[in-house]
Amino acid sequence: MHALHRKTRWQVAWMVLPAILTLLFFSLYPLLYSLALSLSDSQLARPFRAFVAFKNYSDAIADSLFRSSIELTFIYAFGVTLIETAIGFGLALLLNQESGASRFARTLGLLPFITPPVAIAAIWRLIYDPSSGLLNHYLVGSGILEQNVAFLGVPGLALASIMLVDIWQWTPFVFLLSLAVLAGLPHEPYEAAAVDGANPWQQFVHITLPLCLPGVLIIAILRLIGAMKVFDLVFMLTFGGPGSSTQVSSFYIYKVAFQQFKTGYASAMTIILIVVLTILVTLLIGLYRRAQQRFGP
């Protein structure tokens, strides 16, 4: 019996080995290659010219542009995640009922999510145009603004403008996943609460919110990881400007790798970013586990 069980385990191991090897090759190999590049003086055309140990890492930590890019990335990622989670979950609560209107609203709400990111950036570039854009036209026309504003040309405002596009694009994603979380809530607590005389607000605060918390946390974590990697919107809308006010980490690393051609240095920055993200995600997963233990089924 014991021998048969051992034999079965070996058979299973052999069967999944090709899939594991493929996964390892496509995920580990690029990581190890980047790690090797980061320890060398590498250019795009001449990789591994010389071993420089941790010089690229110390240069990256001393690089004020890299440090400010990480700061900007955190501001961006946390900002959009908080807003998208709040709006997406709120919309899911409102539209979590079967009616024609809510079904129509749900379909309409998906449009930003299914539109290609480059198309979204191109459209918003036109919307934000300071001389003939839609946004200025309506804001000035309605008297909210006195004169046209260069949404993508003012430091500070440019980052907020890109964040708005991100929120417009990704809130439907949060909304969809929140709907799934709400659909998975058990009915029994609500029935018991109704029997005990709890009103809808009390049910929402004491039942809905706690039960949804683990699911919403996971959605927020997923969204945060995605937002930390933002690139396409910055590339299309501002190219990191004005100045360096929208130069997030991924964009700065792209510039160093493909405009300065310093692939060794870019790899070091990438590894640092991976470490930072890993620490962040680990902390957040810990938060999720605690929420799961406290409020999960």
Add this chain to the structure above:
Amino acid sequence: MKGETRTLLKLSRVLAAAVLLSACAAPVAPATPVVREVEVTREVIREVVATPTPAAAKPFEGQSINVLTIQPHAVATRALARWFEEETGARVQVLVVPYANVTEKAILDVTSGAGEYDVIEIWYPMLGNLVEGGVLEDLTQWWEENREALQFDDFVPSIAEPYTLINGRRWALPYDGDTHLLFYNREILDRFGVKPPTTWAEYREVCKTITEQGKSEGIYGCAIMGAKAPIILLSTFVNRLQGYGAAFFDQNGKPAINSPEAVAALEELVNQLPYALPDPKAVAFDEALAGFTTGKVGMMEFWTDLGQMSDNPEQSKIMGKWGAVPMPKGEGPNAASRPALNAGFALGISTLAQNKPLAYEFLKFVGRPDINVRVNTIVGGLDPTRKSTFDAEAYRKHVTPELADAAKAALSGAFAWPTNAKWPELQDILTENVAEALAGTKTPKQALDDTQAKWLEILGR
């Protein structure tokens, strides 16, 4: 349970085998229609004639090369490919990429060993980096062998060197001779009682006058391209830099980007921003072109093909209402109106070219004087690289004699960007700091001092 486990195991074995076999199988070709050429042999009986004349076989029939080109030159390169095929029988596959990605594509093609490209389009400031990276074939001998036949001395001298020469060796063939002129809308300038400027201070005043009076109607005195892409932002800066008599490096090759003249040039640019089409920091090619060709902008510095675009009824509302003058000059003892070689492209041969003889033939074809005229007289064509093209009747008729003369004068003695191997990094640092100056987060002096310090560190001086 045991039976179910055995069945599950059997299924798993079958699945795993299938995965393994599919991983080992040859890659599946993309689902595109497969066209097979079918050769049909038929016996044809001809009458015997006294002197039969067989059709001349095209010399490179059945052969092909791949040419990497940038999106703005897709039309021109495809036209060249077609003409080359008509003449030689060879097929030229034109592969188009955005201009910002052409250098990295060329480098990665060689470093990865893919060897997909035979002929590569090169943005000339990247030439040194490409040569150092071993991406380009040394064309020195080819130049010497073809110098007389292809009249290489006819190339505009100020283009021939920076576009092709590194360390005394030739690495490319001039392809697109880019420079900037100052274009203006005659109607707008006449309406506001101003004339095309000859100095940058005059430019600022003209721009200010028109904007202050015309802004309520959506008319601005000038469009300044300040979007944070090196080819855009630095072209704008360099137009002022050379006008003030400044340079990137001094005569000894030491960085001189924070000279008083350079600082004055950047200060002038920053002072012009408030009067330009909003917002200069977000204005790239499309926004500037749209502003000028729809009659919303009085002046704009742009490449010489703006003339053709302004006379194109499909995209312009200002046909025949524009003019072009040389770049203004700055102030100071070294100030001069000296155009800059902004953008500018050449063609090289990849060291991993699959068909080098044919690649050389293509370069020979493109390098012909008559082809230079031909490709510069089609809609969507290039900018001339030869002196003779500027004098050719067909070209002068195509762009107007005024523009042909202005462009020829602009290219002669033009200010070239550096082409050394470190330039990509130096350029990116300069772009970063000039962008900060435009955004107001650094003063012009601070921006250029920071650039100078970083350049000295990189160049080890």
